[in-house]
Every structure is written in structure tokens, then in C-alpha cells.
Amino acid sequence: MKALLNRVLKNDLCSGCGMCSSVASDDAVQIRLNADGYHRPVLNKAYAGKSIASEEASSAFAKSCPALNLDIRPYKTANYHPVWGEILETLKGHALDNEVRQAGSSGGVISALAQYCLEQKLVDGVIQIQASQTDPLENVATISRSRQNIIASSGSRYAPASPAQALKWVAMSTEKYLFIGKPCDVAAVRQMQAHDPRLKQNIPYVVSFMCAGTPSLHGTEQVLDQLGVEREDVTSFRYRGDGWPGLTKATLKNGDARTMTYNDSWGKVLNRHLQTRCKICPDGIGEFADIVCADGWEGDEKGYPSFEERDGNSLILIRTDKGRELFRNAEAGGVVQAEAFDTAGIFAIQPFQYYRRTTILPRLWAMKLLMLKTPSYKGFELGKGIREIGLYQSFKAFTGLLVRRKKIKRRTLESA
Numbered sequence: 203m204k205a206l207l208n209r210v211l212k213n214d215l216c217s218g219c220g221m222c223s224s225v226a227s228d229d230a231v232q233i234r235l236n237a238d239g240y241h242r243p244v245l246n247k248a249y250a251g252k253s254i255a256s257e258e259a260s261s262a263f264a265k266s267c268p269a270l271n272l273d274i275r276p277y278k279t280a281n282y283h284p285v286w287g288e289i290l291e292t293l294k295g296h297a298l299d300n301e302v303r304q305a306g307s308s309g310g311v312i313s314a315l316a317q318y319c320l321e322q323k324l325v326d327g328v329i330q331i332q333a334s335q336t337d338p339l340e341n342v343a344t345i346s347r348s349r350q351n352i353i354a355s356s357g358s359r360y361a362p363a364s365p366a367q368a369l370k371w372v373a374m375s376t377e378k379y380l381f382i383g384k385p386c387d388v389a390a391v392r393q394m395q396a397h398d399p400r401l402k403q404n405i406p407y408v409v410s411f412m413c414a415g416t417p418s419l420h421g422t423e424q425v426l427d428q429l430g431v432e433r434e435d436v437t438s439f440r441y442r443g444d445g446w447p448g449l450t451k452a453t454l455k456n457g458d459a460r461t462m463t464y465n466d467s468w469g470k471v472l473n474r475h476l477q478t479r480c481k482i483c484p485d486g487i488g489e490f491a492d493i494v495c496a497d498g499w500e501g502d503e504k505g506y507p508s509f510e511e512r513d514g515n516s517l518i519l520i521r522t523d524k525g526r527e528l529f530r531n532a533e534a535g536g537v538v539q540a541e542a543f544d545t546a547g548i549f550a551i552q553p554f555q556y557y558r559r560t561t562i563l564p565r566l567w568a569m570k571l572l573m574l575k576t577p578s579y580k581g582f583e584l585g586k587g588i589r590e591i592g593l594y595q596s597f598k599a600f601t602g603l604l605v606r607r608k609k610i611k612r613r614t615l616e617s618a
């Protein structure tokens with residue numbers, strides 16, 4: 203497994219999901235923030251020169267780590283959409299509890315479903331991430347067991363977060379969990395479930411959100427700089443939420459707050475700090491989840507997403523029968539409200555997802571030209587993307603990755 207981790211790090215393919223730390227023996231691998239501001243696996247010194255996982259665990263890891271392998275084939279049917287994946291229903295909607303809708307990143311649907319699962323005792327806990335109690339800029343994996351903790355964990359955090367670290371707790375437990383994470387976190391869980399019956403049994407629901415990529419924590423530090431704030435003075439930090447999209451807000455020790463619009467923080471700072479793996483991700487749309495939420499932006503006069511402040515609304519993709527049953531029951535229980543949305547309309551409100559998905563192949567070719575190994579992607583029908591977007595955009599994506607090659611950091615497994 204060490205060799206596999208080295209391959210991931212040398213080719214800058216890690217997404218920081220944290221799954222490796224739960225597969226390795228005991229505390230052999232830990233997830234730490236590295237000098238580039240990303241969560242990465244680190245080897246416990248005590249394991250230098252020793253094996254860190256059984257052969258069986260290493261083989262399951264090789265098939266499940268999203269930096270090495272993404273295979274969507276077992277989860278697709280003849281209805282598979284070459285850009286948006288397997289969809290049973292496309293909806294737009296929101297949480298009916300106003301506090302949850304207001305706190306949520308978009309319509310609060312993910313938090314509402316989490317609360318419903320707990321209340322109905324469908325699960326004992328919700329695995330998700332939230333801001334650390336000790337450092338408001340850092341994210342930690344947690345198990346929520348109350349409405350209060352679900353609301354405290356709601357909202358998008360555009361910084362490294364590793365919820366799949368929690369699989370370690372799941373493997374030792376007899377409880378049932380809902381798992382919430384980015385598409386790569388969720389892919390790690392779903393693919394590992396195929397090799398570990400206990401994980402399959404203990405995680406009956408997997409929910410995700412569309413993801414444009416994880417920025418380095420240096421991006422957040424740059425936002426603080428622009429707000430004229432010292433990191434040590436910050437007591438809490440929200441990227442968005444508390445409205446839709448809501449403001450990026452740093453609250454300070456003296457009670458003052460400094461804010462910036464979502465358009466300025468995400469659009470002008472954070473999205474310039476994305477890790478390499480996110481630039482070649484075919485699955486920003488959460489294909490391995492039961493349900494995926496995203497911003498259900500309204501279009502402006504040109505049809506592009508408008509970030510004007512309004513009541514939160516989510517785009518909801520139901521991907522599995524289990525997801526449909528959960529969503530319909532939550533709807534009947536008065537927890538969420540939604541109406542049908544035309545799948546063809548996703549393009550207008552998620553143009554970034556459309557562009558990245560249809561230009562993955564040229565980006566992978568650029569990586570290969572840079573002598574970098576790439577993950578194995580199976581079943582995503584990526585060739586159709588080039589036909590969809592055309593040669594000019596494909597060429598632009600290819601050269602774009604080559605031009606930014608200096609940002610690719612080849613590292614090895616460090617010890618701590």
C-alpha cells in the first residue's frame with residue numbers, strides 16, 4: 203500500500219478524501235495539512251520499513267482510492283447520460299424548515315435529509331465534516347447525532363476536508379450511518395463498500411453535492427488577507443450559507459465581522475487554488491451517490507447562473523432507487539419540497555461542470571505528455587465529451603493544463 207500511496211503523491215493525484223488512513227493498519231497513516239495547504243496522507247514513523255496493510259486491504263485500496271481508480275460501470279444502466287450520469291429524477295427544491303434552508307449552502311436539502319434520517323432512526327449518526335472547534339479554518343470529520351450538530355455542519359467549506367477518515371470508526375461499529383461528502387469522498391466509500399461487507403451494511407445512504415474542486419487552505423488565507431484580517435483573530439469562518447449564496451464571513455475575537463461576496467471569494471480567489479486531481483476529475487457530479495445536490499441557480503438574461511441573493515434552492519439529482527425512496531419519504535414527511543426540472547436545463551446552471559466533464563480526455567493526455575500517471579477511469583463515456591464540445595475547446599483544455607504544469611507538485615509519502 204505504501205507503493206500505491208507514493209504513486210498517488212508522486213503524480214499529484216491525491217484528492218485528500220482520507221480513506222487510506224482508514225484502510226491502513228491502526229494509526230500507520232494519518233491525514234495532515236501539507237505545505238501546499240492540502241490534506242495528504244503521512245506515514246507514522248513507527249511504520250518505517252514495515253508493512254502498513256494486509257495484501258487483501260492493499261488490493262481493495264487499489265480498486266477504491268479515487269486517485270487510482272474510478273469505475274462507474276457497476277452503477278450505470280442503459281439510461282446513463284454521458285454528461286450528467288445515471289439519473290432517475292431531476293428536481294429543484296429546498297428544505298421546508300426555514301432555519302435549515304437559511305443555514306444550508308443552497309436549499310439546505312442535504313441537511314434536511316440528514317435530520318430526517320436521524321429522526322426516523324434510519325441511521326444512528328451522520329458522517330460529515332464541520333469547522334474544527336480549535337481552528338475555525340480547519341475542517342474535521344464528525345458524526346452528527348443531533349439537529350443542532352447537523353445545522354452547525356451545514357454550508358459549503360471550500361478547503362481541504364477528509365470525511366472518509368471516518369470509515370475507520372464505521373469498521374469498528376455496529377451502528378448505521380448516512381455518509382455526506384464530495385464526489386471523490388463518496389466514490390471512495392462506494393468503491394470500498396464493494397470489498398468490505400461491514401461498510402456496505404453500516405452505511406446504507408450516501409449523499410453528495412456537485413463539486414468544482416477543493417482549494418488549498420492558502421486560498422482561504424488569501425481571502426483573509428483581502429478582508430484585512432489576521433488568522434489568529436478569527437473565531438469563526440463561513441464561506442457561504444446563511445442565505446443563498448450568502449456572504450463569506452470572518453467573525454473576529456472583538457465581535458466584528460468582515461464579509462465578501464461569494465462571487466468575489468470563490469470566483470476571484472478560491473477557485474485559483476484547486477488541487478491537480480480536481481482539474482482532471484470526471485465526477486464533479488457525484489455519480490456514486492444515492493442523491494446529489496447542487497446550486498439550483500436561476501439564469502440571468504444570458505442564461506448564465508446569477509448569484510443574486512434570494513431564498514435557497516437546490517438542484518437535486520436522484521441517482522438510485524434507495525435515494526428516490528428516501529427523498530420521496532422525506533417529501534411526504536414535510537421535510538423537503540421539490541418539483542421536476544428538465545435535465546437538459548442543468549447545462550445552463552452548471553456550465554463549469556459541463557465544461558470540465560467534456561474536456562477530461564484532453565486534460566488526461568496533457569498529464570501523460572508531462573510523464574504523469576493518471577487515474578484509471580472506466581465507464582464515464584468521456585470520448586463523447588470531445589464530440590460534444592468540439593476540437594477548439596478540447597485543444598484549449600489540453601494546452602491549459604500544460605501551461606499550468608508548474609503547479610503540479612510531485613511529492614512522496616512523508617513520515618511524521
Ligand SMILES: Cc1cc2nc3c(=O)[nH]c(=O)nc-3n(C[C@H](O)[C@H](O)[C@H](O)COP(=O)(O)OP(=O)(O)OC[C@H]3O[C@@H](n4cnc5c(N)ncnc54)[C@H](O)[C@@H]3O)c2cc1C
Pocket residue numbers: 305306307308309310311312313314330331332355356357358359360361362363364365382383384387411412413414415416417443486495496497498516517552554555
Ligand atoms: C469544495 C466544494 C465545491 C463545490 N462546487 C460546486 C459546484 O461546482 N456546483 C454547485 O452547484 N455547487 C457546488 N458546491 C456547493 C454545493 O452546491 C452545495 O453544498 C450543495 O448545493 C448542497 O447544498 P445544501 O444546501 O443542500 O447543503 P447543506 O445542507 O448546506 O449541506 C452541505 C453538506 O456538505 C458538507 N460539506 C461542506 N463542505 C464540504 C467539504 N469541503 N467536503 C466534504 N463535505 C462538505 C457539510 O458537512 C454538509 O453536510 C461546492 C461545495 C464545495 C464544498
